[in-house]
Amino acid sequence: TGLKNKVHPCRLFGKSDHFTVDGQEAFVKTKFFHVGYMPCAPEESYLYLKDGTVIQLPEIAGASVLWAWLRYIATLLVAIPLVGCILTFVMLTTRDVWPWLCLGFTIVFFFIMIASYVYKPKASEENRQKYLEMLGIVHHTNIQASEADPLLSPKV
Numbered sequence: 001t002g003l004k005n006k007v008h009p010c011r012l013f014g015k016s017d018h019f020t021v022d023g024q025e026a027f028v029k030t031k032f033f034h035v036g037y038m039p040c041a042p043e044e045s046y047l048y049l050k051d052g053t054v055i056q057l058p059e060i061a062g063a064s065v066l067w068a069w070l071r072y073i074a075t076l077l078v079a080i081p082l083v084g085c086i087l088t089f090v091m092l093t094t095r096d097v098w099p100w101l102c103l104g105f106t107i108v109f110f111f112i113m114i115a116s117y118v119y120k121p122k123a124s125e126e127n128r129q130k131y132l133e134m135l136g137i138v139h140h141t142n143i144q145a146s147e148a149d150p151l152l153s154p155k156v
Contacts, residue, residue: 012046013039014068017061017123021135024050027120028057028131030064039068047131055134067121074113081105 010031017028026049032039045061046054085102092099123131 009033014064016063016067016121017127018120019123019128028061028064030061030068032068039072063121071116074116077109078106078113081109
């Protein structure tokens with residue numbers, strides 16, 4: 001099965017745009033063409049609800065694509081200093097600064113990577129409204145008429 005995941009051309013990445021619908025969590029993921037777990041080209045985005053409902057979005061969600069690539073880069077930023085750390089500890093003595101510098105970078109980037117996976121990026125109000133409309137839920141905001149359209153503001 002390990003080879004199958006590396007050869008299979010599509011996978012979901014970029015969980016983002018979190019919001020709640022009637023107390024249920026909802027979020028967006030994007031299907032990417034990938035090579036070895038590296039998201040390469042986004043194909044389509046989906047809206048997921050906690051009850052198992054999945055809705056294909058009419059366009060690719062930019063926030064989902066951004067988070068997929070940021071998380072992949074964060075993973076690389078852990079792997080590269082880790083390899084450097086191992087190599088410098090093997091090739092140099094512990095009295096040199098390079099092994100400790102690589103170890104420091106590895107630890108910092110490790111926490112950044114973990115934070116990128118744990119953090120749940122919220123949907124913007126515009127995206128949230130778009131997703132609610134797709135679900136058939138109309139959400140009214142408390143915007144005054146004068147704020148919504150300057151032409152409707154009372155003349156003073």
